[in-house]
Amino acid sequence: MMAKTLQFILRSQIKSSKVIQKSGGFTLIELLVALLIAFFILTPLLGFMVSVLSTDRREQAKANSEQEIQTALNYISRDVQQAVYIYDAAGIAAIQSELRYPGDATKSPVLVFWKRELVDDVIPAATGTKKDGTFVYSLVAYYLIKDSNSTWSNAARIARWQIQDGVSVVSGGVDCTGYTGKYIAGNCPSAGFAPFQDQFDEADIFVGNHCCR
Structure with missing residues (x-):
């Protein structure tokens, strides 16, 4: 009687573990589809971010150049005032x-x-x-x-x-x-x-x- 009870418990555990493993995993096709979806979503976003950063660098360089030019003009102006x-x-x-x-x-x-x-x-x-x-x-x-x-x-x-x-x-x-x-x-x-x-x-x-x- 004891042996039959143990066998019943073991079979139940094995079946439940198979069910859990089967429902909790991903197939290779599912992983590939997920990667493709992520690629199509992230690629435009990365391109947009690169464009934003590049534009920001250009604007910062332009602002710095304008500030340096103005500083130089102010210096020359003060210099000429003493002429x-x-x-x-x-x-x-x-x-x-x-x-x-x-x-x-x-x-x-x-x-x-x-x-x-x-x-x-x-x-x-x-x-x-x-x-x-x-x-x-x-x-x-x-x-x-x-x-x-x-x-x-x-x-x-x-x-x-x-x-x-x-x-x-x-x-x-x-x-x-x-x-x-x-x-x-x-x-x-x-x-x-x-x-x-x-x-x-x-x-x-x-x-x-x-x-x-």
Whole structure:
């Protein structure tokens, strides 16, 4: 009697386990159909996401470029506001050989001017330890540079070049190479700088002998 009961229980368990395994699984065809459905649904979604990300990158790059251009224009505007003399096209052409890149067709000066700049804390004061400031002349040139430099846009860029006068003194001071006067240490003129003339005639403007050596 006991043996028959055990056999009945075992057969019942085996049948129930087969039923569970049969109802809980997936056939290979069902899996393939599910994969195909997922593929057809996810592919357009992935394409849409890639398009959105690509558009976002382009818009971000455009916004950054516009911000950098505006920053550069603001800097040039502040620079020109300090100008005391701005060369016209004929004047730039006349002194181009005396500027930074003579004879280089890929680098064209588009804006050249003289400005006065304040040099702080350079001249010893009569009393106290604080030093006074003074103004010096600078020649500034903005160049349009066309080259294939991979660091930039491979098309064109704007570069700034400047040479500045030194802070001269009547007594004491140091010698500066290429100059006969005395200057405060650490404030020699830039190499090739020639003093700006407050008053010069038309010949000076076109010869350019007042700008640089």
